[in-house]
Amino acid sequence: MKKSNSTNSILVLALAFVLFGTLSVHAQILNKPVPADNPNLAGNSAWTAVCASAGFNEYFVNFTWLPPMVDSSNEFILELSDSDGYFSSPTELARVSDKNGTFDFEFEFALPTNIRGDNFKMRVRSTSPAKTSPPSDAFSMYFIDYNSPLLISENGSGTIPSGGQIQICGGGSVTLKPHNIPNADSYIYNWYRSGTLLPQKSESITVSDPGMYYVELDYGNCSGSANTLSNTIEITTGTSSGLAINGASSIEVCPGATHLLEANISGMGYTYTWYKNGNIVSGPTVDGSSYTVNANISGFEGSYVVEIEGSGICKESSNTVVVSNSGSFDITLDHEENIVLLPSQNKTLSVSTTATNATYQWYKNGSPITDATNSSLDIDTVGEYYVEVTENGGPCTPAPLASATTTVVSPESFELVIDYVGTYTSCASTDATMSLTTINAVGENGSKTDVTADLQSSFSYQWKQEGTNIAGENSKTITISDQEGNGNYTLFGSIDAFDAISNGLEVRLASNESLAITANSTVLCEGGETIVLNSGLDLTDQAFEWQKDGTVVDTASEALTVTAAGVYQLIINTNDCPLISNEVTITNFDESLLVLDKSKDLIIIEGETETITASGADSYEWYDAGNNLISSSNSYDFTEEGEYLLIASFGTCTLSKVITITYRDMFAIPNVITTNGDGINDLWVLPNTYSRDPNVLVTIFNERGEQVFSQAGYENNWPQSTTSFNKQSMIFYYKITRGGKSLKQGTITVIK
CATH class of the missing domain: 2.60.40.10 (Immunoglobulins)
Structure with missing residues (x-):
């Protein structure tokens, strides 16, 4: 029968005393974890591989360790290596904090769903003290997240x-x-x-x-x-049968005609599938060794292939035959967009084509233009224009091909559009560039045609600020770089008898000046000097506001008296844009602002020097017990025991700290006492570091692990009686802690 954990703990502790004697000179021993049986499964035995799944994922490992005791705050952590057995980035499987007195117990864990491999190892790590066990043996571990037959x-x-x-x-x-x-x-x-x-x-x-x-x-x-x-x-x-499509690899078919594609193998009961551009167009059909291409069907052009399969032959594909339209050609009109025609202008339309022997006919408003049979056409009136191109060469005579239609309009007016160039933010940017972006011709019905590319170099321009001409600004672009230029801008343009005015853009530039505010202190404390914020400027004729945390708190005082912690700024409203100062942060006084690098209760060795360094304050003063100033630096070297005073200044605020210096005892914690009543070594006396400190707890156990004494602020008063010592030499185990953290532990031998 398996012993209980508590029984095992006592046996292991006793064995540790026998084997190791004085425990204070030995560290904990963490043994490697080993597989354990699952107590929830009847007749189960320890696992040899982890084969987890969504239906079952419950595994156990056994872990043992040897004293001395771990700290009460300790946690034991079960960790898993990577698939190669390395712990450079371990995975945590389980963590326990209630086994600090149990020397033999089981971890329960579930395998993570991303684990798959044959060389995983485990180990156990303790946190207080920080120790790590040897790794376990290597095991196969798989989370089986897919367990259905593959297809x-x-x-x-x-x-x-x-x-x-x-x-x-x-x-x-x-x-x-x-x-x-x-x-x-x-x-x-x-x-x-x-x-x-x-x-x-x-x-x-x-x-x-x-x-x-x-x-x-x-x-x-x-x-x-x-x-x-x-x-x-x-x-x-x-073996390949050598399938091919008879005839040339490139075929031209005239409009309205057909062409028969035939495989070179036929009449043997095979199955044929015909493809155009990789898509099936016919089949699979038994003995379907031919396919008719019909040029009457739109999109007949393409790359054709036939595939054959059947008994006694390999499935294979033929060569590719490209079928094209013999009468096809392309035409491109140079002005497919609308054209705006001014009264004094004329325009030329032209067309290009891939036809080998082309003839042309131009049309206006759907009717042919007399004698307009060249590849270009000069126009001077409004209307809708296009051209028909006829191919007169080659084996076919295709129908004429019409170009896109170009609409020629006469404008009623023009519209200019301007916009900012680059990044511009009102009252944040210190310069702004604006430029013409679009010229629209506006027709009778209000329709707009973009004629920027055609006419932008033909316009005359004039920039205006608040409706007034700006001298010398006659290009399409203007840059403003001074607050004096703040205002509304428009661009005036003219061409022939047409005048146009653009949309308006507002320019609000930030000031190039800087505004700085200062404070006589940034720490607010009761009884301290009043904190005042000041800009050093004459604000008599200025519109300004003091803000705290983004909220206006004063609009009249040139110097602001601070009454609460927060972030302060001064804002002067000038030239339509505010001039914003730096931020000054005022904080409430907090004792935690003063930081000492060592305890204010410092124990030193007589004859040696220990230095305490302070930080966080503006200035420091150190005083001895006689109230004599001994230093004004941020640190002091202590050589004598006694009480000292540190006064730290934070602006107009001060903070005092009493520093206590005590000599360290020059003896170690005894591990032997005698209880013969001779007054010598009858009591277990600790150094000052551990005695009479209410934050230090001293606990003593007998050799069976039972607590026999526990006292905070130990008075060097154990043993209080000699009646409990019934043997010549008895061994006790002690542990000294502060706030749950172990300081010292070891054994005491009592000689009667």
Whole structure:
């Protein structure tokens, strides 16, 4: 029968005393964790591999350790290595904080869902003291998150071939891949050919050898319980039949005509599938060895291929035959956008074409223009214009091809559009650039035509500020770099008899001046000097406001008296944009602002020097017990015991700290006392560092681990009686702690 943990703890503690004697000279020993049986499963034994899943994920490991005792705040942590057995970035499996008196217990853990591998190790780490056990043996550990049969197909297409057979020809190959598993590339695979395990471990495999292929997920020693074995695909090989499409590899078909494509193998009961540009256009059809291309059908042009398959031959594809329109050609009009025609202007339209022997006819408003039969046309009136191009060469006579229509309009007016160039932010930028972006011609019905590219160099320009001309600013762009230029800007333009005015843009530039405020102190304390914020400027004729945390608190006082902590700023409203000062942060006085690098109750060795350094304040003064100033620096070297005073100044605030210096005892914690009543060494006396301190707890245990004494602020008064010592030499175990943190521990031998 397995002993209880508490029984084991006492036995291990007793054994530790026998083996190691005085525990204070030995550190804890953490043993490596080992697999344990699952107490929730009847007849279960310790596991040899972890094969976890969503249906079962409960495992245990046993852990033992030897005293001395760990601290009461200690936690034991079970950690898992990476798949190669390294702990550079371990995974935490379990953590316990209630086993600090138990030397033999089990961790329960669940395997993380991303763990898969054959060389995982575990270890146990304690936090107080910080120690780490040796690593465990290596184990296979897999979380089986997919446990259904895999389905494989060519390229993972999802189409399993009829009869499970794929034939490859002429030294070709085929790629097999599962198509029913999510995140397929995150797994390791076992591929087989006719029962033989192949070396490939990836999600796909490219094969050319005949055989029976199948796959399963590689879950190591857990693979058998995963049930992922796939379907089987048989790969066979054969010889190419030399399939081709008869005739030339490039065919031109006249509009309205047809062309017959024929395979060079026919009449043998084979199945044919015809493709255009990779898409099926006919079949699969038995003995369908020909396909008719009909030029009457739009989009007949393309690349044609035929595929053949059947008994006794390889499945293969033919060469490619390109079918094109013999009468096709392209035309491009140089002005496909609308054209604005001014009274004094004329424009030229022209067309380019790929026709080899082209003739032209221009149209206006749907009617042919007399004698307009060249590739270009001069226009001087409004209307809708296009051209028809006819191809007169080649084997076909296609219908004329019409160009896009260009609308020529006469404007009623023009519209100019201006915008900021680059980044501009009102009252934040110190300069602004504006420029013409668009010229619109406005028609009778209000329709707008963008004529920027055509007319921007023909306009005359004048920039205006608040409606007044700005001397010398006659280009499309203007830059403002001074607050005196703040205002509303427009751009005036003229061409022929037309005048145009742009939209307006507001410019509000920030001042180039800086505004600084200062404070006689930044720490606010009761009884301290009044804190005043000041700019040093004459604000008599200025509109200004003092703000605290973004809220206006004063609009009349040139100097602001601070009554509360916060972030302060001064804002002067000038030239339509505010001039904003720096921020001054006022904080309430806090004793934590003063930081000492050592305890204010310092124990030193007589004859030696210890330095205490202060930080956080503006200035410091150190005084001895006679109230004599001994230093004004931020640190002081102490050589004598006694009480000292530190006064730290924070602006107009001060803080006092009493520093107590005590000589350290020159003796160690005794590990032997006598109780013979001779007055010598009858009591267990501790150094001043540990005695009479109410924050220090002294606890003593007997050799069975039972507590026999516990006292905070130990008075050097143990043992209080000699009646309990019934042996010549007895061993006790002590532990000294402060705030739950272990300071010292060891043994005391009592000699009667």
